[in-house]
Amino acid sequence: MIISRRRFVGGTLGFAAFAGPARAQLLTADGFIEIHARKATLGLLEDGAGKTEAWLLGPGPGPAVIRARQGEVLKLRFINDLDREIWLHFFGVRGPTGLMTINVPPGADHAVDCVFTPPDAGTFWIAPMSDQSRLRDMGLTAVLVVEEAQPIPGMTDLVMVLDDWKLADNGAVEGNFGDVEAMVGEGRLGNWFTINNLFRPTLDLAKEGYTRLRVLNAANVRTMYLLFKGQDPMLVARDGQPVTPAILHDQSIALAPGERADLLVSAAEGGIGLALDLFEDIVEIGYLQAPKGAVAPPALPKDFALPPNPLSPLPAADKLRTVTLTLEGGLKGGLTSARLNGAERDLRTLLENGKGWAINGVAGPAAEPLFVATRGEAIRLDIQNRTAFAQPLHIHGHDWQAIGAPPPGLFQDTVVVPAGQTVSLAFVADNPGLWALHSLVAERADGGLVGTFTVGE
Structure with a gap:
């Protein structure tokens, strides 16, 4: 897993080409997106080996991706198939207070409906608010993508959830949850890195236009310093809020736990190696594959930026x-x-x-x-x-x-x-x-x- 900094910058990396993006939820007959908190077994080790018991929001194997549109009603139904109650929070969403943190008791008879209209477009996430050390480390997260009220042409989304898992050699999650030393110290650092619950996957870039990478750091404690080899992505949003676009220029982007970033890349410029800068070492974590015959997108206007969200301006x-x-x-x-x-x-x-x-x-x-x-x-x-x-x-x-x-x-x-x-x-x-x-x-x-x-x- 560990490679040298020199090899990442100047070498050719090898990746397993088998992965697709995280799966979305299905719409029920009454118009709700139904999301199950459930147990699943993942193969997180190399070539899909190992049996990792995980707790997911959605069908798996990747974190669920829920799609909504800015200014339109979103109808979610949460069903807890686990053996414990869970408290879930909508991180970054400026919705109504009674719905942004919800308690979901176990059992299909205790389904919780959550209906609101997202005011902001952007990349957000849903994750536990109680027993976070255990539930987050077991994978209980989902990504909420709220698309702009007016669709932006020429962009295809690719969600990437970065995580580090604390695994034994056989792939089992090491279960020292509640450890006092970890609680008062650095926290529960993982030793195995994944994208969308997959080890070193190859993900496909869009053949035409721009691919909008929607990146989330779902780790318990680790700040991810994400590196790109082969392209210099353009940063267009942080934590769901548009920023003045900026090219990374061979620099890593730092994402603390829970932070998100939206970046634009083009398949016409070739594939992209993904790695984490651990300062002492570089860890390769995946590859973005450019399909054959990729078409160069039209140049973005000099004043290009994502539409601003309706945030209240600050006074003097x-x-x-x-x-x-x-x-x-x-x-x-x-x-x-x-x-x-x-x-x-x-x-x-x-x-x-x-x-x-x-x-x-x-x-x-x-x-x-x-x-x-x-x-x-x-x-x-x-x-x-x-x-x-x-x-x-x-x-x-x-x-x-x-x-x-x-x-x-x-x-x-x-x-x-x-x-x-x-x-x-x-x-x-x-x-x-x-x-x-x-x-x-x-x-x-x-x-x-x-x-x-x-x-x-």
Whole structure:
């Protein structure tokens, strides 16, 4: 699996040509897209070997891809065929608060319908909000592709879900879930890399026009530094929100857990080798194959960009109300005690209860939100990271913009706060309801690095 940096940059790589894109769900007779949480056995090792017990959203073998259109009603029905309840969240979707995080009890009699109209076009995902370390690492994720209200001609989607699995030699998932050392440390790092639940697959580029790569990092903790050999893709969106198009120019693109990126490539420019930069090594993970007779697409206009989504513009800096959030915990993170279930607990008691992280001195969601905003109020979050780790954080129901950090005007639903530093973010609280802020490292979210905020009607 490991190759040298020199070989990736200058050599020829070999891949197994057998894979297709992830499969989509089917429409039921009453107009719902039915999504089953189910057990499946995957062959994640080389040439499809091994028997990995996985938990999937959809028929498999790849993560489910759900398609919707901006401004049109989306009807989803979730059925839990597992033996435990699951809480699922729509990451990056600015939908109604009561539907963006849902509880799905086990059993076909407890199906949960979710009907809403996506306001934004973009690449989003659905994943667990409880017992994240176990459920995410077992593969329980889906991609939600919301197409633009007006279709963009000449583009064909290719969804790529990057993941790292922690596997034994026979392909079985190593089940040390709930490990305290992993929770307070770096997290549950995998040792086996896949695209769409396949080892080193070959995926087909569109013969004509552009292929729009919709890439998701579904790993528990690992930031993926994705490299492209053979082409320089054009970045056109991050976290579902359009950006000023930019060519990568032989650079990797960094995706923290839960982050997404949309990139344009053309089969007329040839195939593309895909790899991860691990700094000490390069790991090849797949290949994008150009079909014979590929047709060069017309040149994009100089001012090309994806259509903007209807986000509320930020006011001037002096119109922002400042809220300070302090992250503590983990190894060498300075946490000695925190409030848990309404009472102050020392670190030993916290660890006995599976907690080791806190926001503003509170481990996990509490009865009182971190802050309350009125609808339409502009909020500045000063996030102080007092931990020894970089912290990727996600906001529910909204998108924020870093203050004083390039590129200006970039809205995302995730931010990485470096260890020991403070990052300031601004957003307009225009989506009423109860929402969450939390780590996108699964073990840290389970371990208490999550809190809530409220937006009034």
